[in-house]
Amino acid sequence: GENVEQHPSTLSVQEGDSAVIKCTYSDSASNYFPWYKQELGKRPQLIIDIRSNVGEKKDQRIAVTLNKTAKHFSLHITETQPEDSAVYFCAASFKTGNQFYFGTGTSLTVIP
């Protein structure tokens, strides 16, 4: 089955620095890659997604890059702020249905 690996599991950065979270996937048929942010006690919220027909997508301070050949995709957050502190999950679509494989999550802490 599909396997999505996510690294690092925890990440601490100083406010204003950049944060990068990386995921790799195994199913070459995966073609949709969302990123979710989950604050403590709250629901996962979609922050950005990318489809396999593009290599990069940007939305203000957040960007996602996709390398289909290498089967990895990354989340980049620039000019981090304390409110970016949360757990971030990557996901990859599964070929046979409305399913995502979620990565194991990255706990990001932005130190003021």
Next chain:
Amino acid sequence: DTEVTQTPKHLVMGMTNKKSLKCEQHMGHRAMYWYKQKAKKPPELMFVYSYEKLSINESVPSRFSPECPNSSLLNLHLHALQPEDSALYLCASSQDVGRPLWDEQYFGPGTRLTVT
């Protein structure tokens, strides 16, 4: 309305109780999902309904019984649960535009379930 709502927010139940979780969306989405999430872990898919029909059951024990009365509502009936079933239960919905296209899943706030 771009929200998925869930009730109740919190639920404590004994192992012999029967209870139900409810989920509602008014975005016209045709796919609805139940996930289970343990602390510090990713959501685990339990069930998927597509156009009100159960399309995926991820080998979930029969003590969890989903129901989709109409395209806006999704229920999860609980019976004879175990303490290890304590978790955050998340509902989600999406357009279901059909493979190979994909669309965003929107999550509800979840029901925090404790089984005693």
